[in-house]
Amino acid sequence: MTDNHAPVRGINEFKNTAQSVGRAGGKRRQAPNYISTTNACKLCKPMGAALAFRGIEGSMPFLHGSQGCATYMRRYIISHFNEPMDIASSSLGEKHAVFGGGPNLKLGLTNIIKKFHPRFIGIASTCLTETIGDDVPMLINEFIRENESASELPALVSVSTPSYSGTHMEGFHAAVKAVLKTLVEPGQGEDMINLLPGFLSPAEIRHLQEIVEDFGLRGVVLPDISETLDGPALAEHELIPRGGTKISAIRAMGRARATLEFGRTMADSDSGGSWLARHKGVENYRLGTPIGLRETDRFLAVLEQLSGITTPEKYLSERGRLLDSFTDGHKYVFGKRAVVYGEEDLVAGMTSFLAEIGVQPVLCASGGKSGKLQEAVSEVSHDLSLETPVVQEGTDFYDIAEQTEALKPDFIIGHSKGYHLARKLAIPMIRVGFPIHDRIGGQRLMHIGYRGAQNLFDLIANTLLDKKQSDSEIGYSYM
Amino acid sequence: MSTAILQERQDQMCRTESGSKFSIVCDKESLAGAISQRACVFCGSRVVLYPIADALHLVHGPIGCAVYTWDIRGALSSGPELHRLSFSTDLQERDVIFGGEKKLYAALMELIERHQPKAAFVYSTCIVGIIGDDLKAVCKRVALKKGIPVLPVQSEGFKGNKRDGYRAACEAMFNLVGTGDTSAIPAKSINILGDFNLAGEIWMIRELYNRIGINVVANITGDGRVADICRAHGASLNVVQCSGATMHLARMMENEYGIPNLRVSYFGVEDMAESLYSVAEFFKDKEVMARARQVVKDELEKIYPQLMAYKKALNGKKAAIYVGGAFKAFSLVKAFRLLGMEVVMVGSQTGTEEEYKELQEITAPGTIIVDDSNPLELSSFLKEKEVDIFVGGVKERPIAYKLGVGFCDHNHERKEALAGFSGMLNFAKEVYSSVMSPVWKFMPRMEAQND
Numbered sequence: 001m002t003d004n005h006a007p008v009r010g011i012n013e014f015k016n017t018a019q020s021v022g023r024a025g026g027k028r029r030q031a032p033n034y035i036s037t038t039n040a041c042k043l044c045k046p047m048g049a050a051l052a053f054r055g056i057e058g059s060m061p062f063l064h065g066s067q068g069c070a071t072y073m074r075r076y077i078i079s080h081f082n083e084p085m086d087i088a089s090s091s092l093g094e095k096h097a098v099f100g101g102g103p104n105l106k107l108g109l110t111n112i113i114k115k116f117h118p119r120f121i122g123i124a125s126t127c128l129t130e131t132i133g134d135d136v137p138m139l140i141n142e143f144i145r146e147n148e149s150a151s152e153l154p155a156l157v158s159v160s161t162p163s164y165s166g167t168h169m170e171g172f173h174a175a176v177k178a179v180l181k182t183l184v185e186p187g188q189g190e191d192m193i194n195l196l197p198g199f200l201s202p203a204e205i206r207h208l209q210e211i212v213e214d215f216g217l218r219g220v221v222l223p224d225i226s227e228t229l230d231g232p233a234l235a236e237h238e239l240i241p242r243g244g245t246k247i248s249a250i251r252a253m254g255r256a257r258a259t260l261e262f263g264r265t266m267a268d269s270d271s272g273g274s275w276l277a278r279h280k281g282v283e284n285y286r287l288g289t290p291i292g293l294r295e296t297d298r299f300l301a302v303l304e305q306l307s308g309i310t311t312p313e314k315y316l317s318e319r320g321r322l323l324d325s326f327t328d329g330h331k332y333v334f335g336k337r338a339v340v341y342g343e344e345d346l347v348a349g350m351t352s353f354l355a356e357i358g359v360q361p362v363l364c365a366s367g368g369k370s371g372k373l374q375e376a377v378s379e380v381s382h383d384l385s386l387e388t389p390v391v392q393e394g395t396d397f398y399d400i401a402e403q404t405e406a407l408k409p410d411f412i413i414g415h416s417k418g419y420h421l422a423r424k425l426a427i428p429m430i431r432v433g434f435p436i437h438d439r440i441g442g443q444r445l446m447h448i449g450y451r452g453a454q455n456l457f458d459l460i461a462n463t464l465l466d467k468k469q470s471d472s473e474i475g476y477s478y479m
Numbered sequence: 480m481s482t483a484i485l486q487e488r489q490d491q492m493c494r495t496e497s498g499s500k501f502s503i504v505c506d507k508e509s510l511a512g513a514i515s516q517r518a519c520v521f522c523g524s525r526v527v528l529y530p531i532a533d534a535l536h537l538v539h540g541p542i543g544c545a546v547y548t549w550d551i552r553g554a555l556s557s558g559p560e561l562h563r564l565s566f567s568t569d570l571q572e573r574d575v576i577f578g579g580e581k582k583l584y585a586a587l588m589e590l591i592e593r594h595q596p597k598a599a600f601v602y603s604t605c606i607v608g609i610i611g612d613d614l615k616a617v618c619k620r621v622a623l624k625k626g627i628p629v630l631p632v633q634s635e636g637f638k639g640n641k642r643d644g645y646r647a648a649c650e651a652m653f654n655l656v657g658t659g660d661t662s663a664i665p666a667k668s669i670n671i672l673g674d675f676n677l678a679g680e681i682w683m684i685r686e687l688y689n690r691i692g693i694n695v696v697a698n699i700t701g702d703g704r705v706a707d708i709c710r711a712h713g714a715s716l717n718v719v720q721c722s723g724a725t726m727h728l729a730r731m732m733e734n735e736y737g738i739p740n741l742r743v744s745y746f747g748v749e750d751m752a753e754s755l756y757s758v759a760e761f762f763k764d765k766e767v768m769a770r771a772r773q774v775v776k777d778e779l780e781k782i783y784p785q786l787m788a789y790k791k792a793l794n795g796k797k798a799a800i801y802v803g804g805a806f807k808a809f810s811l812v813k814a815f816r817l818l819g820m821e822v823v824m825v826g827s828q829t830g831t832e833e834e835y836k837e838l839q840e841i842t843a844p845g846t847i848i849v850d851d852s853n854p855l856e857l858s859s860f861l862k863e864k865e866v867d868i869f870v871g872g873v874k875e876r877p878i879a880y881k882l883g884v885g886f887c888d889h890n891h892e893r894k895e896a897l898a899g900f901s902g903m904l905n906f907a908k909e910v911y912s913s914v915m916s917p918v919w920k921f922m923p924r925m926e927a928q929n930d
Contacts, residue, residue, distance in 0.1 A: 035589050036567065039549060042568065044542050062512075065605070066636040067517055068518040068521055071518040071874065084881055085512045085877070089515070091508065091515065104511045111513060112512040114485070131605075131606050132609055167542075234883075235922075237855070239855065397491030413574075420550075425604070431632065
């Protein structure tokens with residue numbers, strides 16, 4: 001069975017609008033033909049894999065490469081989540097680069113198993129080991145054969161993530177797909193649905209689980225970083241943080257009723273949902289990340305269809321309150337111009353929401369290069385935006401800064417690394433996505449669903465009000 | 480030792496005991512699968528050269544190495560801020576197959592044109608070491624064309640550890656030394672090596688040297704300038720802080736230009752005062768020494784009452800230290816002692832045997848000394864020793880916080896000046912702000928203890 005779009009109102013609407021791209025579609029301003037990259041708006045591929053692997057029960061992410069990769073990524077991830085983040089490394093040295101990294105990969109696995117007793121090890125390659133030509137799947141098979149006598153080996157999943165090809169998001173999706181390909185097992189059909197949400201925050205994963213449960217569905221979220229990257233204070237150090245998608249549940253994902261996968265810009269070749277559909281016959285619903293009103297409507301419409309129940313009152317109320325707040329605050333945000341940057345699917349989702357509230361996205365930029373961002377932006381915003389945003393893929397902050405200065409936005413919205421832009425232009429910055437390195441609470445950002453849209457709307461409206469109030473010579477204490 | 484320690488690592492740690500023979504194994508490659516806190520050769524080079532603010536720092540490789548080191552040091556500049564940008568050739572698959580030299584050449588030409596730097600450092604990464612791009616040749620061509628020094632840094636990540644990266648950075652800088660005009664440099668002049676101007680520290684230190692009548696030629700590398708490094712051979716003395724980072728440059732300058740060097744530390748009042756005295760002593764000038772004494776006296780008078788107030792609150796609290804180079808740990812041990820605190824664990828990523836021996840001598844019996852440790856070991860030490868505050872970098876922070884232990888950032892990302900006399904006060908305040916917080920009282924660790 002191939003991928004199906006759900007035959008519900010959200011999806012139909014989505015299809016109809018897609019046809020009108022040519023007429024009202026976004027304009028793609030050709031990125032200047034720079035050779036060098038300055039202040040990249042993307043991270044490297046193994047980083048995404050390490051993040052995805054962290055969301056599996058009893059898991060130790062493992063990088064096959066030089067020690068620095070693991071350490072740099074740990075530092076980067078720790079600074080966002082403020083949580084322990086172990087990433088093992090095969091710590092290759094010069095002789096391994098010449099004679100092959102196999103022995104060190106195996107030694108690293110042995111040591112990790114001995115010390116951490118993981119139930120899962122996710123092994124991502126790096127540019128070094130891809131280039132010296134280490135055959136990681138073969139090495140892992142050898143390792144399994146050599147350790148047959150061992151009582152119980154953890155599940156070992158490898159993914160090819162050369163950092164010279166794609167960004168952290170391709171690495172993230174590739175890791176999810178590799179986990180599915182390696183672990184799903186045949187058997188009886190399960191009354192459950194798969195959720196492949198992509199890279200959301202722990203708080204967002206928790207909300208996603210809540211929504212699905214409220215529809216009376218049994219959902220398996222892969223990966224689930226809700227606890228592993230946002231855990232409680234502890235009396236004892238945990239070898240591996242608690243939580244994560246259960247391996248037994250992953251094994252059953254090939255027998256689920258359906259898959260819901262978020263990501264309008266994800267390549268089919270990277271999609272775990274497509275793989276499950278093609279090879280296991282699990283119907284796949286590919287949706288945009290549910291940011292804002294309409295993307296959430298579409299998501300809930302699919303849940304209605306799958307559960308056979310109507311949207312619970314709780315969410316109708318949340319939706320109603322959200323709309324009520326839209327009317328309360330519409331004037332303060334209308335016509336404001338925003339620059340949106342970051343991961344492509346996040347950019348598409350944020351653009352969708354901004355367009356709904358009357359903010360004009362003027363630049364939608366990403367270091368990713370899916371080739372689909374233009375279309376995604378157009379689909380979610382063309383019928384609402386008065387102006388067509390400039391969409392730039394494969395860009396860096398040098399380009400974004402050039403464009404932003406010309407476009408004169410009222411605020412920017414994205415991760416911490418855009419701060420220098422906001423500072424230079426003396427405009428507010430709304431922090432969303434990854435990394436948030438200049439504030440606490442990155443792990444608790446919650447922007448999905450009606451509740452997440454409410455958070456965002458209040459934040460944006462109040463940020464703009466604050467700016468207006470601070471800039472005012474008089475400074476009223478009322479609006 | 481506890482179950483947290485891999486057998487292969489047992490000899491890389493010890494507990495000090497009075498009278499017994501001390502032995503520790505270090506300077507080893509990190510063990511695969513041990514989750515070392517170390518980085519790589521590239522990291523070593525990048526941290527040393529990073530603060531040179533008017534140079535272009537181009538990372539030749541895929542995007543990761545550049546993006547993870549974008550604006551990550553709190554190294555301030557009094558002028559240009561080119562060092563705060565992250566430049567990469569962002570190698571793609573086709574570059575890896577066909578070679579990255581053309582792209583490197585074009586990127587260098589473009590960036591030099593755009594930013595007009597005084598020099599360019601081109602960092603080699605893992606993959607460049609494998610595909611065999613001839614960095615030297617490309618750099619030479621660009622240097623000829625653009626008329627500025629373009630220096631390859633041999634920092635392939637896998638070719639050693641961070642210390643090898645320091646060495647590669649020193650070798651790149653050494654190409655600059657000796658090319659500038661030194662005629663106007665006075666006799667009583669020094670270079671400051673191994674301070675990176677985190678939160679403006681080198682400015683405070685320069686000011687102290689100036690107050691005792693010593694002229695500073697080059698900051699290497701905090702608030703560094705290419706032209707200053709070019710004329711650094713005109714100084715009479717290299718004053719070197721930190722064990723690994725810039726010592727190699729000082730040695731090369733000693734061999735080539737006969738410039739002696741002194742090792743100092745600016746952390747803690749004892750070591751800061753000692754730095755001024757030892758420089759004064761080197762110049763054998765009574766007036767300089769008298770001024771040094773006066774400066775130390777004045778500065779101590781300013782901070783002492785407040786320091787003693789902190790000491791009163793912190794007396795008897797326990798500290799653990801895990802830093803990059805062991806040299807910094809000496810000063811920290813002394814600084815904690817000044818605050819009446821006890822150091823119960825001390826370790827580093829890249830310490831030498833000599834340094835660990837010295838640490839053993841200055842710490843109390845029973846102190847844990849560890850080389851190239853990891854989160855699992857560090858957690859077990861924190862818990863065993865019932866530590867009140869852990870000093871380290873970002874990677875160590877969650878180890879402490881997860882267990883409800885206080886933390887002080889003493890790494891290159893920090894935004895607080897901790898060097899010099901006023902830095903000691905800041906340090907005391909940092910430690911105080913964490914240790915004395917009421918939040919620890921509610922943590923599961925404390926609740927478990929109270930049960």
